[in-house]
Amino acid sequence: KMLRGIGVHHFQSHHKPIQCNHRIRSYSSIPQGMTLQGLADGVLAGDRSCLSRAITLVESSRDDHQLQSSEMLAYINTKQKQKYQNVLTGKPSTFRIGISGPPGAGKSTFIETLGNHIINTNGSKVAVLAIDPSSTRTGGSILGDKTRMEELSRHPNAYVRPSPTRGTLGGVTRSTSQAITLCEAAGYEITLVETVGVGQSETAVDDITDMFLLLASPAGGDELQGIKKGIVELADFIIINKADGALFPAAKRHLIITISSS
Numbered sequence: 001k002m003l004r005g006i007g008v009h010h011f012q013s014h015h016k017p018i019q020c021n022h023r024i025r026s027y028s029s030i031p032q033g034m035t036l037q038g039l040a041d042g043v044l045a046g047d048r049s050c051l052s053r054a055i056t057l058v059e060s061s062r063d064d065h066q067l068q069s070s071e072m073l074a075y076i077n078t079k080q081k082q083k084y085q086n087v088l089t090g091k092p093s094t095f096r097i098g099i100s101g102p103p104g105a106g107k108s109t110f111i112e113t114l115g116n117h118i119i120n121t122n123g124s125k126v127a128v129l130a131i132d133p134s135s136t137r138t139g140g141s142i143l144g145d146k147t148r149m150e151e152l153s154r155h156p157n158a159y160v161r162p163s164p165t166r167g168t169l170g171g172v173t174r175s176t177s178q179a180i181t182l183c184e185a186a187g188y189e190i191t192l193v194e195t196v197g198v199g200q201s202e203t204a205v206d207d208i209t210d211m212f213l214l215l216a217s218p219a220g221g222d223e224l225q226g227i228k229k230g231i232v233e234l235a236d237f238i239i240i241n242k243a244d245g246a247l248f249p250a251a252k253r254h255l256i257i258t259i260s261s262s
Helices: 008-012 036-044 048-059 063-080 085-089 107-122 150-154 176-185 221-231 245-261
Strands: 095-100 126-132 158-164 190-194 211-216 237-240
Touching: 036 048, 036 063, 036 176, 048 063, 048 158, 048 176, 063 176, 095 107, 107 126, 107 150, 107 190, 126 176, 150 158, 158 176, 176 190, 237 245
Parallel strands: 095 190, 095 211, 126 158, 126 190, 211 237
Antiparallel strands: none
């Protein structure tokens, strides 16, 4: 599972990289005149605007954009092969952490604190992919998680990207894995993936990360019991958040119940 954090699995693609010198068909997030190779090289150079545009490209559902994103990712993966040769020595270059939990457990606040701690402790660059639910009626999404990470989103060594699910189940989007690859290519050593509020089957984040954290609130015993079948068995760590002050006894009881029922 550790190798998934390095992105080695992306290098096993059977299709050959395609020449990336044609111009991207213009749409709002890509400047006219930019080539796929120019966009990919910008990502590899750590350009934040190029990273955002590249993620927008892989998130697009248009057939031509999907083809272009496949070409771009193949080009980036080819360029990254030499960079990740230290995988063979057992020294990972990147690490992916999935963070899930019921609504109101404090995922965004926890991620901002964790992200700032990682950056300030060892100077690593941190990317956050925050997944927001989409309306089943309009298809729209508020994408408000970034507003709860105000300090982290302003840090020069952090990158926060909210994305809508667009109806995809599992707690992540269909393009989250590709977005992680792009963040790693841009030089972000740690990627934190915040899922939407979880249910029993929303466990897809475990398949694309190296560590899976489950957050719960002190008074959420029944709530956690309702989601435990699909989540608790997969979690590497269960964290009872907001466990201070008057809530500490409740958090302790919750932890005991969780451990005994998992």
